[in-house]
Amino acid sequence: MEIAFYSAGTIAVIATLKMLFSHDPVHGLLYLVISLLSVAVIYFAVGAPFAGVLEMIVYAGAIMVLFVFVVMMLNLGEATIAMEKAWLQPRAWVLPVILSSLLLGLMVSFLANTQPHLIGTDVSIKQVGIALYGPYILAVELASLILLAALVIAFHLGRRDEDAEGKTQ
Amino acid sequence: MTTLTLASLTPLVPVLVMSGSAVLLMLLISFVRSHLLTLLLGLTAVVAAMASMSLVGQNLPAQVTLLIYVDGSTHFYWSMILLSTLVCIGVSHAYVRSAPSFREEWYLLLLVAACGGMVLAASSHMAALFIGLELMSVPLYGLAAFALKNKRSLEAGIKYLVLSATASAFLLFGIALIYAETGSLLLAQWASLPVDSSLGLLGCAMILIGLGFKLSWVPFHTWTPDVYQGAPMPVTAFLATASKVAVVAVLVRLFIQVPLWQDNALAMLLALVGGASILLGNLLAISQTSLKRLLAYSSIAHFGYLMIALTIVAQHGSRSVWVYLATYVIATLSAFAVLSSLTGIKDDTQGDRFEALRGLYQRNPLLALALALSLISMAGIPLTAGFVGKFALFASGVASGQWVLLLLVVAGSAIGIYYYLRVVSVLFQRGGQTLTAGVNVPTLNGILIAALSFMTLAIGIWPDFLI
Numbered sequence: 030m031e032i033a034f035y036s037a038g039t040i041a042v043i044a045t046l047k048m049l050f051s052h053d054p055v056h057g058l059l060y061l062v063i064s065l066l067s068v069a070v071i072y073f074a075v076g077a078p079f080a081g082v083l084e085m086i087v088y089a090g091a092i093m094v095l096f097v098f099v100v101m102m103l104n105l106g107e108a109t110i111a112m113e114k115a116w117l118q119p120r121a122w123v124l125p126v127i128l129s130s131l132l133l134g135l136m137v138s139f140l141a142n143t144q145p146h147l148i149g150t151d152v153s154i155k156q157v158g159i160a161l162y163g164p165y166i167l168a169v170e171l172a173s174l175i176l177l178a179a180l181v182i183a184f185h186l187g188r189r190d191e192d193a194e195g196k197t198q
Numbered sequence: 199m200t201t202l203t204l205a206s207l208t209p210l211v212p213v214l215v216m217s218g219s220a221v222l223l224m225l226l227i228s229f230v231r232s233h234l235l236t237l238l239l240g241l242t243a244v245v246a247a248m249a250s251m252s253l254v255g256q257n258l259p260a261q262v263t264l265l266i267y268v269d270g271s272t273h274f275y276w277s278m279i280l281l282s283t284l285v286c287i288g289v290s291h292a293y294v295r296s297a298p299s300f301r302e303e304w305y306l307l308l309l310v311a312a313c314g315g316m317v318l319a320a321s322s323h324m325a326a327l328f329i330g331l332e333l334m335s336v337p338l339y340g341l342a343a344f345a346l347k348n349k350r351s352l353e354a355g356i357k358y359l360v361l362s363a364t365a366s367a368f369l370l371f372g373i374a375l376i377y378a379e380t381g382s383l384l385l386a387q388w389a390s391l392p393v394d395s396s397l398g399l400l401g402c403a404m405i406l407i408g409l410g411f412k413l414s415w416v417p418f419h420t421w422t423p424d425v426y427q428g429a430p431m432p433v434t435a436f437l438a439t440a441s442k443v444a445v446v447a448v449l450v451r452l453f454i455q456v457p458l459w460q461d462n463a464l465a466m467l468l469a470l471v472g473g474a475s476i477l478l479g480n481l482l483a484i485s486q487t488s489l490k491r492l493l494a495y496s497s498i499a500h501f502g503y504l505m506i507a508l509t510i511v512a513q514h515g516s517r518s519v520w521v522y523l524a525t526y527v528i529a530t531l532s533a534f535a536v537l538s539s540l541t542g543i544k545d546d547t548q549g550d551r552f553e554a555l556r557g558l559y560q561r562n563p564l565l566a567l568a569l570a571l572s573l574i575s576m577a578g579i580p581l582t583a584g585f586v587g588k589f590a591l592f593a594s595g596v597a598s599g600q601w602v603l604l605l606l607v608v609a610g611s612a613i614g615i616y617y618y619l620r621v622v623s624v625l626f627q628r629g630g631q632t633l634t635a636g637v638n639v640p641t642l643n644g645i646l647i648a649a650l651s652f653m654t655l656a657i658g659i660w661p662d663f664l665i
Contacts, residue, residue: 164264167210171317171329174217175336177224178310181303182340188300 041067219243267322275447282440283312292640307337315444324383342429354428369408375401416474426494435534472505518590525587532572532650577618583657
């Protein structure tokens with residue numbers, strides 16, 4: 030397990046550095062996904078599978094949505110097709126593929142053998158739920174208030190034209 | 199005390215009132231959009247929260263779950279935050295009236311931000327500290343960028359968002375380092391940090407960076423003038439008062455509960471940060487021609503002064519921090535209340551550029567006098583509240599023998615008198631003013647300004663009332 034922990038950690042560092050120093054935003058996003066996935070693998074290694082799964086769904090999933098947005102916004106004609114071809118040069122995807130297959134290997138080895146994790150036993154979803162709705166219930170409620178504020182701001186910033194909207198009110 | 203019962207929530211009633219009102223306001227907005235109604239609900243919420251504080255005040259101190267610890271000092275910080283929120287909401291009605299639509303969300307965001315500040319000031323667990331900080335900051339990003347048509351306002355919002363996120367990253371890293379050392383996120387458990395732990399020292403320094411950003415101490419101050427200038431006037435007032443009070447509250451709690459802060463290296467770091475804030479804040483304030491930028495730099499200097507009292511809270515108590523904070527908050531609120539009365543959300547320059555303020559005395563004598571009074575109080579001239587605050591700082595500085603910092607405070611105050619009085623003299627100068635028409639002050643603003651000016655004078659003349 031310690032080997033898994035350290036190798037996932039190394040992958041996270043490499044991927045994050047590559048993300049920081051990549052000139053192309055799409056390549057940067059690719060490395061960001063790998064960085065987040067390796068953090069998820071670290072969660073699995075230390076025995077917090079629920080946090081690991083959440084990390085994958087929420088963060089890596091959100092980046093995928095960003096990806097789709099970039100493609101949607103740029104998918105406008107011949108020029109962008111050429112650009113997308115340029116993104117998919119082997120130089121760009123070989124390292125991400127190697128890194129993510131290493132992560133996949135680590136994940137498979139977790140699922141295959143059941144040796145104890147770094148902190149002993151897994152933290153189950155039930156335990157997480159009991160903690161969240163027991164001593165940390167106030168934190169959950171306050172986090173929902175943050176989301177309310179963020180939602181209101183997104184609504185305010187995202188609307189089209191305040192003068193036109195004002196007339197329809 | 200880890201589980202939640204209805205009775206154990208009693209000390210939290212003021213926070214519950216604020217958050218409940220925010221939800222109520224959201225429901226109100228979705229059914230009826232009425233500017234006046236939202237204003238009234240906002241004001242009622244803050245007043246009700248203040249009233250509930252005195253009702254639940256007898257069974258203190260109290261621990262509510264793991265996260266929140268409410269005691270007498272928390273009540274002081276809460277009342278400062280609520281006072282700031284009350285003034286910000288009060289002056290908002292006239293200010294956002296000129297917005298074309300969607301004025302109601304403004305009040306919702308202010309209530310949520312105040313709620314976050316209250317949680318932050320009462321946090322006894324790092325989860326509450328972080329969530330409180332974010333709950334206070336997230337609405338402020340939106341409020342700073344609220345005037346969408348104004349490029350400066352958008353810029354202020356983005357700057358505050360990006361730099362706040364960076365500061366939060368530092369804060370989280372610091373918390374993680376100390377967690378690695380102590381194995382606990384409870385503030386009470388952090389007292390056991392060994393004095394020679396290098397991880398602990400690094401963690402404390404990173405927490406200082408994260409929180410010092412909000413107080414705009416010197417290496418982390420660069421956002422302050424731009425955000426102050428770009429954000430709408432009542433939001434700037436909130437940033438300068440409530441948000442800083444809440445962060446000071448949590449810093450005081452950290453300094454008192456974690457003995458590691460008394461370490462020599464950290465004490466040196468704090469003194470350096472404080473001294474640099476005093477010098478840079480005052481020197482850069484001299485050349486400003488925008489009042490909001492001037493107030494931004496002067497707030498940097500003010501929190502540099504506060505460092506004198508902050509570093510010794512563990513030995514000498516936090517009384518002088520409170521006195522200084524109260525006088526600073528009242529003077530700042532008063533200045534921003536006056537400036538908000540001069541401007542609207544579409545254009546802030548009327549209350550910002552010196553040229554626009556020239557001859558304000560001829561246009562509205564009472565308003566000019568109130569602004570002059572608040573500036574004189576910030577300069578720390580006797581018979582105003584600011585003098586009492588400076589006096590309290592000095593007394594604690596002398597008692598603890600921080601001579602270098604005291605010398606800097608003297609020098610800083612001397613520079614401060616120059617640039618504050620320069621603004622005051624602009625207010626009374628004749629001529630050079632294109633707008634010769636009188637200024638109408640909305641009734642609510644007038645009442646608030648009068649009350650704040652009265653407090654400034656009352657504390658200055660009868661300081662026993664506060665000390």
